[in-house]
Amino acid sequence: FFSFCPEGDEDSELALEEGDVVRLVERVGDEWLRGELKGRQGIFPASFVEIIEDLPPGEETSPALSDPPGKTSKSDSTVKALYDFEDPPLGDLPFKEGDMIDVVEFIGEDWGRGLLNGKEGLFPLSFVAELEEVP
Secondary structure (H helix, E strand, O other): OOOEOOOOOOOOEOOEOOOOOOEEEEEEOOOEEEEEEOOEEEEEEHHHOOOOOOOOOOOOEOOOOOOOOOOEEEOOOEEEEOOOEOOOOOOEOOEOOOOEEEEEEEEOOOEEEEEEOOEEEEEEHHHEEEOOOOO
16 A cells, blocks of 8 residues: 555564565564565554455464564563653554563564553563563
């Protein structure tokens, strides 16, 4: 439907031009998708594309593709919000300074997917600090 030119973390976001055919790899929250185009994987807003062939029901990730090394990593860590992230775009996780966010996954170097108060969404890693592990 629309072109998408990443403004932030170009390593984790996939630039799209109108007419591109992207292979759907995974749903990342409600409003973002991960796809492959011209041998490169990245995330992009779901509202920018028309899904021709969806993932099979119940499958989060296409079995034919795996995440490229270093692009995403699963996590079981918790981070603390340093700043408010209020009224973000749909699909992002709103939070207030001091909130503790359970990180589900790191997406590139600049974004994470996390859980807070039963809600899941994307958030900028520059707004949070990792907690030091206590021995």
